[in-house]
Amino acid sequence: MMRNPLVPVTAAFAAGIWAAPRLFLSASEQVFFLSLIVLGSAALFAIRRHGKGFLLALLGFFLCGVFLASEERTALPAQHIDSLAERGLIDPAQPLQITGWARTPSVNHPRGQYFDLALTEVRQQGRDIPTEGIIRLNEYLYDDKAKPLDIAYGTRLTFPLKELRRPRNFLTPGSYDWAGYMRRQGIYFTGLLRDQETVETLPGRSGSLFWSNLYRVRSRLLSHIDRLFPPDQDPLDRGPILKAILLGDRHWLSEQTKTIFQESSTFHALVVSGLHVGALAAGLLWMFSLVRLPNWLATSLVLCCVAAFTLLAGARIPVVRAALMVLIYLLARLVYRQRALLNSIATAGLILLVLHPSDLRDPGFQLSFLAVLVIAVIAVPVLQWTISPYRQALQGLDEKEKDSLLQPQQAQFRQDARILLDYFCDPALLRQRRWRIYRQALLLFATVVLRAAEAAVFIFFIQIGLALTTAAYFHRMMWLGIAANVLVIPLVGILVPFGFCVLLASLLWWPVSALGAQLLGIMVSLLLGIMDWIVSLPWVDGRVPTPPAWVSACFIALLLLMALFVERRSRFVSLSVAAVMAFGVLLTIAPYSPRLPEGKLEVTVLDVGQGDSLFIAFPKGSTMLVDGGGATVMDVGERVVSPYLWSRRLKAIDYVVLTHAHHDHIDGLKSVLENFSVRELWIGFGPNSEKLETLLEIAGSRGVRIVQQRAGGNTEIDGVEISFLAPPDRRRLRNVSNNDSLVLRLGYGRRHMLLPGDAESSMERRLLREESTIASDILKIPHHGSKSSTSDAFLRQVAPSFGIISVGAYKRFGHPDAEVLETLQNAGVRIYRTDRDGSVTVSTDGTRIELKTFRDSLASWAPFNRQSARRFPVAR
Numbered sequence: 124m125m126r127n128p129l130v131p132v133t134a135a136f137a138a139g140i141w142a143a144p145r146l147f148l149s150a151s152e153q154v155f156f157l158s159l160i161v162l163g164s165a166a167l168f169a170i171r172r173h174g175k176g177f178l179l180a181l182l183g184f185f186l187c188g189v190f191l192a193s194e195e196r197t198a199l200p201a202q203h204i205d206s207l208a209e210r211g212l213i214d215p216a217q218p219l220q221i222t223g224w225a226r227t228p229s230v231n232h233p234r235g236q237y238f239d240l241a242l243t244e245v246r247q248q249g250r251d252i253p254t255e256g257i258i259r260l261n262e263y264l265y266d267d268k269a270k271p272l273d274i275a276y277g278t279r280l281t282f283p284l285k286e287l288r289r290p291r292n293f294l295t296p297g298s299y300d301w302a303g304y305m306r307r308q309g310i311y312f313t314g315l316l317r318d319q320e321t322v323e324t325l326p327g328r329s330g331s332l333f334w335s336n337l338y339r340v341r342s343r344l345l346s347h348i349d350r351l352f353p354p355d356q357d358p359l360d361r362g363p364i365l366k367a368i369l370l371g372d373r374h375w376l377s378e379q380t381k382t383i384f385q386e387s388s389t390f391h392a393l394v395v396s397g398l399h400v401g402a403l404a405a406g407l408l409w410m411f412s413l414v415r416l417p418n419w420l421a422t423s424l425v426l427c428c429v430a431a432f433t434l435l436a437g438a439r440i441p442v443v444r445a446a447l448m449v450l451i452y453l454l455a456r457l458v459y460r461q462r463a464l465l466n467s468i469a470t471a472g473l474i475l476l477v478l479h480p481s482d483l484r485d486p487g488f489q490l491s492f493l494a495v496l497v498i499a500v501i502a503v504p505v506l507q508w509t510i511s512p513y514r515q516a517l518q519g520l521d522e523k524e525k526d527s528l529l530q531p532q533q534a535q536f537r538q539d540a541r542i543l544l545d546y547f548c549d550p551a552l553l554r555q556r557r558w559r560i561y562r563q564a565l566l567l568f569a570t571v572v573l574r575a576a577e578a579a580v581f582i583f584f585i586q587i588g589l590a591l592t593t594a595a596y597f598h599r600m601m602w603l604g605i606a607a608n609v610l611v612i613p614l615v616g617i618l619v620p621f622g623f624c625v626l627l628a629s630l631l632w633w634p635v636s637a638l639g640a641q642l643l644g645i646m647v648s649l650l651l652g653i654m655d656w657i658v659s660l661p662w663v664d665g666r667v668p669t670p671p672a673w674v675s676a677c678f679i680a681l682l683l684l685m686a687l688f689v690e691r692r693s694r695f696v697s698l699s700v701a702a703v704m705a706f707g708v709l710l711t712i713a714p715y716s717p718r719l720p721e722g723k724l725e726v727t728v729l730d731v732g733q734g735d736s737l738f739i740a741f742p743k744g745s746t747m748l749v750d751g752g753g754a755t756v757m758d759v760g761e762r763v764v765s766p767y768l769w770s771r772r773l774k775a776i777d778y779v780v781l782t783h784a785h786h787d788h789i790d791g792l793k794s795v796l797e798n799f800s801v802r803e804l805w806i807g808f809g810p811n812s813e814k815l816e817t818l819l820e821i822a823g824s825r826g827v828r829i830v831q832q833r834a835g836g837n838t839e840i841d842g843v844e845i846s847f848l849a850p851p852d853r854r855r856l857r858n859v860s861n862n863d864s865l866v867l868r869l870g871y872g873r874r875h876m877l878l879p880g881d882a883e884s885s886m887e888r889r890l891l892r893e894e895s896t897i898a899s900d901i902l903k904i905p906h907h908g909s910k911s912s913t914s915d916a917f918l919r920q921v922a923p924s925f926g927i928i929s930v931g932a933y934k935r936f937g938h939p940d941a942e943v944l945e946t947l948q949n950a951g952v953r954i955y956r957t958d959r960d961g962s963v964t965v966s967t968d969g970t971r972i973e974l975k976t977f978r979d980s981l982a983s984w985a986p987f988n989r990q991s992a993r994r995f996p997v998a999r
Contacts, residue, residue, distance in 0.1 A: 128177075129469035135181040136473060139188020140480045144984045146189050153193075157186045192480040196984055204242055204256035204287075205311040212252060213245055215287035215312060220246035222281040224329035226257060228338045229274040232374035234756060235263040236271040239310065240280065241329070257309045258287065262316040272319055276338040277330035282322040287312040291932055294730040294961025294977045297669070297766030300484070307481050340630070341435050345370060347629040351640040361647040364393065368615070369622045371395040371436035380651075387657040388586075388604025389611045392650075395436040397491060398612065399619050400449040403432055406620025426450065432623060447471050448495050468495055486596045490589060497588030500686045502581050508692060510580060514573040516540075520566060540569065575609065582608045587700075590707045591670065591678045598769045600665045600711040607657045611650065618646045666765075666798045667713045668772040674715065678706045717772045719744055724843050724871040725966040726878075728903060729767055730957040730977065731759050733931030733938070734787030737878065737903070738767065741841035742871070747778040749867070749878060753790020760791030765798045767962070775800035778840075779827075782880030783807065783863040784815040796821050803828045808852040809863030832865060844870040848895050849879075849886055861906055862886040868899060872969020875899040877921055881906040887917035897921050900972060901965050902952070904928045908939025918950050925953050925965070925974060932958040 148156070160183040167176030199206045207213040222244040229236045242254040262271055274280070289312055290305040292298055305311075316322065328335075345366060352362030354375075363375040373393060384390040391398060404425050411421035433446040448471050472492055475482060482488045516533040519525055520541060526534040548562040586605050594600055601607075622643055629636035670678075685699035719725075725740040731752030736759075739747040748768070752759040768776070776799050782788055795801070796818070804822045806815070808831065822829055836847040849866040864880025877899035879886075883906060890897055902923035905912040907930045926947055930938045939956070947954055955963045961977030 127465045127469070129466045129473065131181055132184050133469040133473045133476070135184040136188040136476060137483055139185040139190075140192040140476060140483045141188075142185075143189045143192035143480075148189070150190070150193070153186055153190045157183055157190070160186065188476070188480065191477065193984070195480050200255050202253055202255045203311075204245070204254050204258065207245075207252065207254060208312075213247055213254075215289070217247065218283060218285055219287070220281065220283050221258070221314070222246070222325075223258075223279070225274045225276055225278045225280065226330070228276045228342065229272060230372075230374070231271060235261065237261045238274050256311055258312045258314055259305070259310050260314050260316055262319075272316070272322060276335050277328040279325035279327055279329055280322060281325055282316070284314045285317065286933075287314050288933060289313075293732065293763045294957065295763055295767050296962065296977065296980075297770035298763050299766075303481065303484060307479060307485060337434055341370065341437075344435065344626050344629070345372060347626065347636070351629075351637065352644065359648060359651055361644050364647050364650070365622060365643065367393040368395070368399065368619065369436070369626060371442060383651070383654045383658055385599070386601070387607045387611075387654050388599065388601035389607050389654065389657075392611055392615050395442050397449045397495065398615060399436075400429055400432065400442075400446045402616040402619040403623055404429055404449060406616065410620070428623070447475070448491060465499060468492070468499060486592070490592055490596075493589060493592060494585055497585055498581070501588065501689050502584040504689050505584065505696075506577055506580060510573060510577050514570060514577065517566065517570050517573070520544075540566075578609050578613065579605070582612065587703055587707055588682060590710055591675055591682075594667050594670055594710045595675070598666050598668065598766070600667050600707075602665075602707075602711070603657060603660060607653065610653050614646060614650055614653070618643070618650070621646075665711055666769075666774075667710060668715075668717075668769040668774060670710055670713070671715050671772070674706065674709060678703070678710070681706060713772070713774060715772055717744070717746075719746070719771065720966060723966045723968050724869065724874075724876075725964060726869070726876055726901070727767075727962055727964040728927045728929050728955075728957060729764060730961045731763050731791065731929070733907065733935055734759065734791070735782070735880065735907075735929050736764050736788075736791060737929075738771075739869070740771075741843055743841035745777045745841050746773065746775075747780060747840075748776055748792075748795060749780040750782055750788040750880075751779075751791025751793075751795050752787060754785075754787035758791070758794055760794030761798070764791050765794055768795075768799065773799065775802070777802045778805060779803070780805040780865065780867070781807075781815075781818070782865045782878075783809055783861065784812045784818075784859045785861070785881065786814070788880070789814050789818060792818055793821060796825060796827065801825070801827045803830050805830050805832050805865070807831070807847075807850050807863060807865035808833050809850060810859055812859050815859075834866075842871065846870070846896070848890055848897065849882060861911075864905075866890070868897065871967060874901075874967045874969055874972060876901040876903070876965065877923070878903045879905040879912075881912075883909075883911045884914045884917070887912065887914050891916055891920055900924050900967075902926045904939070904943070904947070904954075906938075907931075907936070908943050909936075910940035910942055913943050913946065915946060918946060918952075922950075923952055925955065925972070927963050927965070928954065928956045930956055930958050 160179055164176045164179040164183060167173075167179060204213065208215050213219070221240070221242065223240040223242040226239040226241040229238045237259055239257050239259050242256050242258060245252045245254045264271060290302040290310065292300055292302050305313075348362050348365050348370075352365065354362060357363075360377055360380045363373075363377070364380065366372040367376055371394075376393065381390070381393075384393055407425045407428055408421060411424065416424070429446055429450060433442055436442050448468065475488075512530065512533050513536050516529060516536045517540065520537060526537055529537070544562055544565060547565060548558055582605050586602070586608070590600065621639070625636050625639035625643055628639060681699060681703045685696070685703055687693075688696045688699050719740045720742075721744075722742050723740075724742055727738045727740075729736045729738065729752070732755055734752035734754055735750040736752040737749040739749065741747070748764070751764050776795070779792060779795060779801050781792060781804070796804075801822070804818075804827050806829065819829060832847045833852040834847055834849050838845050846868040847865065848868055850863055861881035861883050862885055864882045864886070866880060866882055866886070867878045869876045869878070875898065877897055879902075882890075887905070897917075897920055899921050900923060902921050902925070904926050908928045928939050944954065955974065955976060957963065959978070963974065963976050966973045
């Protein structure tokens with residue numbers, strides 16, 4: 124413990140941050156207990172009970188973590204936009220006039236732009252309110268000829284907004300915490316610029332001259348990449364890839380490029396992180412060593428270049444974190460002290476968590492620190508007493524006097540290497556130039572082989588160490604990624620410093636940068652070629668469900684045990700590595716049972732925004748997905764529906780049902796079919812569309828049986844009767860309509876559920892006219908609660924006790940309609956809405972009905988001070 128004292132200190136502090144949401148102590152109580160701990164620890168140290176004093180001090184650091192995490196959540200200035208909104212002094216849902224200055228310049232992307240605004244004043248209902256805080260303004264361009272606003276850093280602006288919105292998560296288990304990510308950047312509200320003409324530029328400027336110049340240089344460099352690789356002449360995405368790798372701008376990457384890097388487990392190459400900062404530092408140190416610069420000067424220049432690279436790459440929190448960690452790691456490695464290395468990593472973590480305690484819950488933070496810890500504690504020590512000594516022994520191989528200065532194994536290796544070289548290259552012939560070159564080539568080949576072996580071992584341990592985190596957060600296990608990274612990381616290690624130099628040259632002398640761009644283009648083309656080859660191999664991209672708690676606990680325990688064995692150079696290292704690999708295989712094949720109810724019919728209406736997606740679990744374990752959501756700028760099937768299914772530990776789905784081919788129902792199913800093994804795809808009778816044809820092609824290529832259902836059909840799954848009430852097969856329309864919806868009625872015991880998709884009043888009348896049996900206890904309200912559906916006559920015939928509306932937040936399309944809500948209320952229907960309640964789950968054993976919502980599974984932070992504790996819910 125005392126060999127690396129900062130490691131347990133940081134661990135205790137981090138544990139306090141993690142426990143903060145549920146530690147029910149007020150600020151005054153925490154300060155009181157912390158004071159007692161400080162006094163007790165000081166007393167124990169005074170009487171030379173150092174061990175007990177240190178343990179008590181760790182408890183103090185734990186409480187410090189709790190205190191700072193709670194303080195970060197609640198301690199906002201009185202004039203902060205969030206504080207004003209909570210006190211009712213500002214109503215974000217009402218029109219307001221915003222005044223502030225651009226904290227960032229415009230960030231362009233294919234759909235428009237965004238920029239962050241530091242508020243100075245808000246005017247609402249005739250009152251001018253001095254305001255602090257940051258909001259993000261989005262502008263979407265739906266006309267290809269329209270030009271976005273060009274907002275420079277520091278520009279003072281005023282304009283009206285219809286409303287402000289809090290960043291909102293999808294209230295579905297497994298979804299990404301987007302709201303938390305935005306809060307970590309200090310952004311509590313977003314707004315939508317609807318009319319450029321309403322934006323007024325005020326005289327004067329705000330901000331700092333340093334950041335203004337920095338953003339100007341960054342913008343210039345981005346334009347230089349476009350000039351070197353014109354978008355209309357760059358089918359390989361070389362320009363967008365260089366923007367991502369060198370300047371952290373990933374907005375222009377095509378979906379195909381993103382998919383290739385994700386499936387090959389090399390997406391980190393596109394994210395400015397420790398890999399890029401480390402590659403830049405290592406490359407520059409190597410170049411400075413060639414010109415024999417003094418060590419202090421070379422180190423100073425590298426520090427300046429890394430700082431410049433970090434700032435130009437956006438200076439986002441993950442980039443700053445990676446830069447700090449890499450710099451500390453390199454400095455520690457210069458003195459070859461593992462103890463200093465671990466304490467340096469712990470120091471970096473402690474500093475970052477003190478500044479931003481909430482970073483601990485960020486997946487990027489966890490991955491980056493875990494990667495560095497695996498490198499420092501496992502990979503580097505293993506290499507230092509396995510492969511690295513032999514590679515170092517090859518240096519100055521013909522200088523025999525160095526043998527006595529090395530370890531016996533290294534000296535013996537040098538002698539064996541000389542014997543082999545003498546065998547292939549007769550010493551008597553070395554006076555001839557070609558034989559000397561041949562000998563040097565063999566020596567270089569041996570060095571390269573050992574370097575490649577080091578890289579393979581290095582990447583292997585990182586891949587093993589990050590396996591659990593990758594499976595839990597990203598649901599990917601790609602062991603071929605080891606081979607891909609062995610090829611990609613060295614290439615990125617060359618590309619980053621060279622590209623950095625080319626960008627600097629573009630600011631000084633354009634012809635030199637244009638010449639260097641030719642080589643940069645070749646490197647990027649080679650990188651893409653490697654990716655294409657990797658993803659063409661079978662079974663490259665393995666998607667896995669969320670591992671159970673016992674698997675996670677065992678994996679972490681084995682990883683810690685391996686680190687302990689490595690530190691002691693125990694003979695059990697190989698055994699621990701084999702055990703960790705076995706659990707890696709377990710994570711990959713994921714044989715654990717799905718989380719499904721036994722003996723019950725369960726229907727979950729997912730929160731997918733403005734769209735539909737329902738998951739059905741049948742009494743004997745069969746599964747069904749009805750629709751996949753969509754009609755958003757993101758892939759709902761990949762980001763929301765698939766994570767939910769993985770959270771239920773599913774790898775396969777028995778039935779996927781498409782009610783009709785509108786975007787908000789069909790778009791997400793593409794990713795579902797690609798991520799899961801599906802047995803059957805059910806579709807109704809309706810007109811073909813491009814989306815439907817694409818979906819059917821994917822289903823056919825993956826061996827999915829396609830079944831066309833129609834009105835009057837019936838089937839049974841695990842004792843649940845499924846009746847198809849619509850559409851009739853005689854419908855022959857040219858365009859997809861809501862009335863093409865496949866209408867299902869589920870019956871289990873005495874309980875029934877009606878799932879009408881987006882059926883409108885004309886289809887409702889047809890069902891009533893044909894006297895279809897539609898009476899049900901649960902009704903999924905048709906067409907998101909639109910006024911074109913849920914007629915009085917239809918509602919009387921169904922007579923539901925509960926109604927569930929799948930609808931997006933903020934009433935983008937006016938759903939649900941106020942009259943429909945009133946009709947439901949008058950009919951005595953208890954309403955649940957995904958925009959307010961999140962995902963809604965209904966389960967029944969055939970007699971009793973249970974309903975629960977995702978909102979019910981959220982708990983507020985424990986009270987900390989007099990401010991409300993409801994602000995930021997956390998999952999239980």
